[in-house]
Amino acid sequence: MVDHPELFEDVTATLARAGFDTAPGPSRLRIGRRREGVAVGWAPGEGADGPPSRGAREAVSGAAAVVLRECGYRVAETDDGELLVTPAAEPVAVAAEPGAAPEQWWG
Numbered sequence: 001m002v003d004h005p006e007l008f009e010d011v012t013a014t015l016a017r018a019g020f021d022t023a024p025g026p027s028r029l030r031i032g033r034r035r036e037g038v039a040v041g042w043a044p045g046e047g048a049d050g051p052p053s054r055g056a057r058e059a060v061s062g063a064a065a066v067v068l069r070e071c072g073y074r075v076a077e078t079d080d081g082e083l084l085v086t087p088a089a090e091p092v093a094v095a096a097e098p099g100a101a102p103e104q105w106w107g
Contacts, residue, residue, distance in 0.1 A: 041082030
């Protein structure tokens with residue numbers, strides 16, 4: 001299993017800064033390590049502490065996905081409805097053609 005401790009910490013901190021309750025305790029939002037990256041989903045619960053409605057889960061998951069993508073992470077949905085977060089690919093440097101002048105905008 002590949003461990004992603006920095007990715008886990010970064011994802012947790014990113015969601016916390018955006019206002020998500022990432023602290024251990026009553027929050028049903030679950031952030032966990034997976035072989036492929038970091039999973040963001042819902043902890044099971046019972047009775048009044050059960051998981052939120054499907055609509056609420058989808059809204060919060062969608063908002064979390066937007067926040068994470070805006071911070072440069074890749075986010076995909078798993079078959080069980082969790083978000084799988086992986087680091088973004090490194091940008092590929094493109095070499096300029098020899099002798100080509102960069103385009104300039106005047107205005």
